[in-house]
Amino acid sequence: MARRIYLGEMELMVLLAVVRLGDEAYGVPISKELLILAGREVALGSIYAALDRLQQKSFVTSLLGDPTPERGGRAKRYFRVTPTGVRALKMTRTALTNLWSGIPLLEGRRS
Amino acid sequence: MSGKKSNPPRLAIWWLRHACPGSDNDALAGDLIERFREGQTRGWFWMQVLIAFAVGALGEIRLHWPHFCYAIAGSSVIALSGGTAMPAILWKSVQGAGFWLHWWTLPWPLSQLVLELGPTALLALAALPVLAAGLAINRAFRWVSLLRTGVINLALITLGHISLDFLPWLYRPVPGDPDSRDLIISGGVQVLLFFSTFLAAAWLGCLSPRHTDEYERQAVHARLIP
Numbered sequence: 001m002a003r004r005i006y007l008g009e010m011e012l013m014v015l016l017a018v019v020r021l022g023d024e025a026y027g028v029p030i031s032k033e034l035l036i037l038a039g040r041e042v043a044l045g046s047i048y049a050a051l052d053r054l055q056q057k058s059f060v061t062s063l064l065g066d067p068t069p070e071r072g073g074r075a076k077r078y079f080r081v082t083p084t085g086v087r088a089l090k091m092t093r094t095a096l097t098n099l100w101s102g103i104p105l106l107e108g109r110r111s
Numbered sequence: 112m113s114g115k116k117s118n119p120p121r122l123a124i125w126w127l128r129h130a131c132p133g134s135d136n137d138a139l140a141g142d143l144i145e146r147f148r149e150g151q152t153r154g155w156f157w158m159q160v161l162i163a164f165a166v167g168a169l170g171e172i173r174l175h176w177p178h179f180c181y182a183i184a185g186s187s188v189i190a191l192s193g194g195t196a197m198p199a200i201l202w203k204s205v206q207g208a209g210f211w212l213h214w215w216t217l218p219w220p221l222s223q224l225v226l227e228l229g230p231t232a233l234l235a236l237a238a239l240p241v242l243a244a245g246l247a248i249n250r251a252f253r254w255v256s257l258l259r260t261g262v263i264n265l266a267l268i269t270l271g272h273i274s275l276d277f278l279p280w281l282y283r284p285v286p287g288d289p290d291s292r293d294l295i296i297s298g299g300v301q302v303l304l305f306f307s308t309f310l311a312a313a314w315l316g317c318l319s320p321r322h323t324d325e326y327e328r329q330a331v332h333a334r335l336i337p
Binding site for chain 1: 119124131133135137138139140141142143144145146148158159160162163164165166167170
């Protein structure tokens with residue numbers, strides 16, 4: 001039986017935030033991006049859980065930066081989207097666009 | 112800002128680093144400290160740590176759901192087979208095991224071993240099919256996992272059973288029956304202890320999640336890369 005591959009809503013939003021942030025994608029900017037652009041205040045623990053799932057699926061990779069005193073001597077964990085992750089995003093967009101199209105109610109037209 | 116106010120709660124950081132499940136809680140702690148120093152409150156910090164703990168715990172259950180099913184099945188078997196009083200369960204099991212194994216005809220210490228291990232073996236084996244089904248659904252089934260889990264469970268339950276002999280203060284006399292003793296631990300706590308034992312055995316006995324993750328990664332690649 002083939003395992004279902006899909007992006008959940010949180011995974012999709014976090015992955016898009018990682019793509020948008022580029023080289024500056026770590027926990028704090030990702031949470032701010034979700035708050036500003038999606039209007040969602042998401043706990044950092046939930047963001048890391050989503051990022052862990054994305055990493056398990058090979059949609060992102062991560063690497064540790066240098067420890068800084070502002071963070072109590074702890075390093076930032078930077079995330080970067082992989083080609084597999086980009087492909088998953090495109091597949092999700094195609095699926096959502098297909099589902100979205102042809103529905104007059106959602107396009108502001110009367111049926 | 113005073114020194115105490117500029118420092119995040121130490122206990123919360125300790126909790127995050129040592130008690131929260133998660134792959135990289137150090138980076139998360141750094142992020143929380145960064146946000147705290149940007150002006151967030153201690154209450155916010157604690158709330159974030161508690162959410163991280165809850166999310167991590169749920170993630171562990173999601174990842175190891177066959178183990179939890181096994182523990183629930185095992186402790187349910189115990190709870191449903193003659194109430195929750197451990198001596199009664201063990202005695203019933205001994206009778207059952209003795210019938211099949213004829214332990215009383217064996218030379219000592221083999222008879223003693225069968226006496227001690229017979230009921231525990233029955234308890235440990237009863238829920239193994241549930242674990243086997245869960246692992247099969249998760250595509251992580253291996254006979255060695257089942258064998259290891261069974262042996263570890265057997266050892267843990269036997270150890271717990273034998274250790275009760277060294278803790279006489281855990282027993283109280285049964286009124287009206289001078290030959291019987293009853294555990295002072297409530298039935299619910301006993302079932303909870305069995306649940307923990309089954310869970311620990313499955314956790315130790317089964318393969319590391321790395322195997323499952325690797326399989327999942329391969330499945331993702333197979334689906335996405337033509």
